[in-house]
Amino acid sequence: MSTKGLYVAVVGSAACTPEISELAYRVGFEIAKRNAILLCGGRQGVMADAARGARDGGGIAVGILPGxxxxxxxxxxxxxxxTGxxxxxxxxIACAADAVIAVSGGYGTLSEVALALKKxxxxxxxxxxxxxxxxxxxxKTPREAVELAISKAVMK
Amino acid sequence: MSTKGLYVAVVGSAACTPEISELAYRVGFEIAKRNAILLCGGRQGVMADAARGARDGGGIAVGILPGxxxxxxxxxxxxxxxTGxxxxxxxxIACAADAVIAVSGGYGTLSEVALALKKxxxxxxxxxxxxxxxxxxxxKTPREAVELAISKAVMK
Amino acid sequence: MSTKGLYVAVVGSAACTPEISELAYRVGFEIAKRNAILLCGGRQGVMADAARGARDGGGIAVGILPGxxxxxxxxxxxxxxxTGxxxxxxxxIACAADAVIAVSGGYGTLSEVALALKKxxxxxxxxxxxxxxxxxxxxKTPREAVELAISKAVMK
Amino acid sequence: MSTKGLYVAVVGSAACTPEISELAYRVGFEIAKRNAILLCGGRQGVMADAARGARDGGGIAVGILPGxxxxxxxxxxxxxxxTGxxxxxxxxIACAADAVIAVSGGYGTLSEVALALKKxxxxxxxxxxxxxxxxxxxxKTPREAVELAISKAVMK
Structure with missing residues (x-):
C-alpha cells in the first residue's frame, strides 16, 4: 500500500438487488487487483459489497461514514x-478520490457523482x-468500469 | 422576517447568460414577495442575481459561501x-433549505439538487x-417555480 | 443590516446558570446596539440568551445549528x-465570525475559541x-466584552 | 489490521522543535507496536513525525488533510x-478517533482536544x-501517553 497509489471511490446505495451487489463486489475486486485503494461510504449495500470485493482481492477498503x-x-x-x-x-469522498465509479445508486450517489465531476x-x-x-x-462491465476509472484518474 | 418563515434555496452557476440571469432575478424577487427567506451559495451569477431579486422584492438573501x-x-x-x-x-445549503429551485446550473448545482432530494x-x-x-x-416560469417550491415545502 | 457589517459570534453552553444567562443577554443586546450581526450556535442556553438580547436590542441573530x-x-x-x-x-461559526465572545462555556465553546484563534x-x-x-x-462586563470584540475585529 | 482495532489520533503543530519531533515519533511508534491505527492531520511537523513512527513500528497512519x-x-x-x-x-479527526494524544500543539491542536473532549x-x-x-x-513520556490513551479509549 502506498500513499502514491490511486484512490478509487465506489459509490452506490445502502440497499441493492443481488445483481447490483454482484457488480459492486466485482468492481471492488478489480480495484484491489490493480493495487488501487478503494474508498466508499462505509455502510451497507453497494458500499459493503465493493469493500468485500476489495478485501477478497487482497486490497484495502476505506469507509468514510456519515455518522x-x-x-x-x-x-x-x-x-x-x-465523520459526524x-x-x-x-x-x-469526492475530494479524496482520484476517480469515482457509481454502481446503480440513489440521490446520495448522484450527489457524489456531481461533486466529483465538479472537482x-x-x-x-x-x-x-x-x-x-x-x-x-x-x-458495461465491472472490469471495464475499473479500467476506465484508473486510466482516466489524474493523481492530485 | 421570522424563523418560522420558509427558506427557499436558489442554486445555479457562478457564470450565466443574460437570459438565465433574468430568470434568477425574477425567482429571487418572487421568493421575497412571498415573505420567504432566500438561501444561496453567496457568489456571482445565478446566486447574485437571485439575491438582487430578493433585495429588490423587499426580502433577505443569506449566502453560504465555500471559502x-x-x-x-x-x-x-x-x-x-x-464557511471554509x-x-x-x-x-x-441543501440541509438549511425547505425547498430548492435550480436555475440552469453546473455540476455543483446538480450536487445541491441531489443532496436536497436525498433529504x-x-x-x-x-x-x-x-x-x-x-x-x-x-x-416554465420563475413565478411557477416559486409557487411550486413553496407549496411543496415541508417545514422541518 | 449590511453585508459590510461586523459579525460577532457569541459562544457558550446550551445549559447555564441565571447569572451567565444574564451576561449572555447583555452581550447580545450590546452587539445589536452597535449594529453588528450576532452569530451563534442557534440552540439553548447562552446561544438563546444572546439571541434574545440581540432581538431586544433591535438587531438580528443568526443561528448555525449542528443538526x-x-x-x-x-x-x-x-x-x-x-447544517447537519x-x-x-x-x-x-469560527469561520463566519469577525470576532468571538465566549461566555462561560464547555468543551464545545473551547473548540470555537481555539478555531477562531487559529483563524x-x-x-x-x-x-x-x-x-x-x-x-x-x-x-469584566458584557459592555467591555463587546467593545473589545468590535475594536479588535478585522473585517475579512 | 482490523476495523475492530483502536484508532488513536496524534495531534500537534505542523512546525515543531527537534525535541517535540522526537516525542511525536515515539508516540507513533508505540501506537503501532500496540496494533492501533494512527490518525493524524496528515501534514508536516508532529503529524509527519508520528506517522513516521507508526510506519517504523510496523503500523499504519491515516492522514485526514484539510485541503x-x-x-x-x-x-x-x-x-x-x-477532505477540502x-x-x-x-x-x-476528533470524531474518528477512539482516543487523542496531543503533543505540544497550537490553536488547531487545542481545537482537536476540545472537540474530542466534547465527544x-x-x-x-x-x-x-x-x-x-x-x-x-x-x-510524562510517549509510552505513558500511549498506554493511557489506549487504556481509556472506549470503542464507539
Missing amino acids: TSRSEANPYLGIALP LGDARNAV GKPVVVLAFTFPQIPGVYPA | TSRSEANPYLGIALP LGDARNAV GKPVVVLAFTFPQIPGVYPA | TSRSEANPYLGIALP LGDARNAV GKPVVVLAFTFPQIPGVYPA | TSRSEANPYLGIALP LGDARNAV GKPVVVLAFTFPQIPGVYPA
Whole structure:
C-alpha cells in the first residue's frame, strides 16, 4: 500500500438487488487487483459489497461514514472513519478520490457523482439509475468500469 | 422576517447568460414577495442575481459561501457566511433549505439538487441544464417555480 | 443590516446558570446596539440568551445549528440554519465570525475559541470556564466584552 | 489490521522543535507496536513525525488533510485523505478517533482536544502548550501517553 497509489471511490446505495451487489463486489475486486485503494461510504449495500470485493482481492477498503459511530460500518473495511458530517461526507469522498465509479445508486450517489465531476475527477457509471450526466463515462462491465476509472484518474 | 418563515434555496452557476440571469432575478424577487427567506451559495451569477431579486422584492438573501473570506460574497446579500468548507457547503445549503429551485446550473448545482432530494426536500428546476432527475418538479416560469417550491415545502 | 457589517459570534453552553444567562443577554443586546450581526450556535442556553438580547436590542441573530432540523433552534433567531454537520459546525461559526465572545462555556465553546484563534480572529472571554488561553482578551462586563470584540475585529 | 482495532489520533503543530519531533515519533511508534491505527492531520511537523513512527513500528497512519490535494500529505502515511474541509477536518479527526494524544500543539491542536473532549473521547497531553484543560490526562513520556490513551479509549 502506498500513499502514491490511486484512490478509487465506489459509490452506490445502502440497499441493492443481488445483481447490483454482484457488480459492486466485482468492481471492488478489480480495484484491489490493480493495487488501487478503494474508498466508499462505509455502510451497507453497494458500499459493503465493493469493500468485500476489495478485501477478497487482497486490497484495502476505506469507509468514510456519515455518522459518529464506527458501529455503522460494514465488516469488510480495513479503515473505518466516522465523520459526524452527515451527507456532507459525500463531498469528502469526492475530494479524496482520484476517480469515482457509481454502481446503480440513489440521490446520495448522484450527489457524489456531481461533486466529483465538479472537482474534475473522472466518473464512470455502471448500471446507473439516472439519465446519463454529461461528462460521465458509461461502462458495461465491472472490469471495464475499473479500467476506465484508473486510466482516466489524474493523481492530485 | 421570522424563523418560522420558509427558506427557499436558489442554486445555479457562478457564470450565466443574460437570459438565465433574468430568470434568477425574477425567482429571487418572487421568493421575497412571498415573505420567504432566500438561501444561496453567496457568489456571482445565478446566486447574485437571485439575491438582487430578493433585495429588490423587499426580502433577505443569506449566502453560504465555500471559502474563508466574506470578500467573495456578492453585494446583494443581507447575511454572508463564509464557511471554509469548500464544496461541502453544498450539503449545508441543501440541509438549511425547505425547498430548492435550480436555475440552469453546473455540476455543483446538480450536487445541491441531489443532496436536497436525498433529504426529502422538494426541488424545482427551471431551464435546467441536466436531463430530468426523477422526483424533481419542472417549472416554465420563475413565478411557477416559486409557487411550486413553496407549496411543496415541508417545514422541518 | 449590511453585508459590510461586523459579525460577532457569541459562544457558550446550551445549559447555564441565571447569572451567565444574564451576561449572555447583555452581550447580545450590546452587539445589536452597535449594529453588528450576532452569530451563534442557534440552540439553548447562552446561544438563546444572546439571541434574545440581540432581538431586544433591535438587531438580528443568526443561528448555525449542528443538526438537520430547524426545530432545535431557539425562538429568538432571525435566521436559523440547520447544517447537519454536527460539531464541525463549530468551525463554520469560527469561520463566519469577525470576532468571538465566549461566555462561560464547555468543551464545545473551547473548540470555537481555539478555531477562531487559529483563524486569527479576536476572541474575548467573559466569565470563562477554562484557564486563560494565550491570545484571548479577558473582559469584566458584557459592555467591555463587546467593545473589545468590535475594536479588535478585522473585517475579512 | 482490523476495523475492530483502536484508532488513536496524534495531534500537534505542523512546525515543531527537534525535541517535540522526537516525542511525536515515539508516540507513533508505540501506537503501532500496540496494533492501533494512527490518525493524524496528515501534514508536516508532529503529524509527519508520528506517522513516521507508526510506519517504523510496523503500523499504519491515516492522514485526514484539510485541503483538496494529496500533495500536502507527508510521505509516511499509509492512507492520505484530502477532505477540502479546511479546519472543519479537525472535527472529523476528533470524531474518528477512539482516543487523542496531543503533543505540544497550537490553536488547531487545542481545537482537536476540545472537540474530542466534547465527544467524550479520552485525551492525553504530552508537553502540552496550553494550561491544563479539565478532563485531560497528562503524560510524562510517549509510552505513558500511549498506554493511557489506549487504556481509556472506549470503542464507539
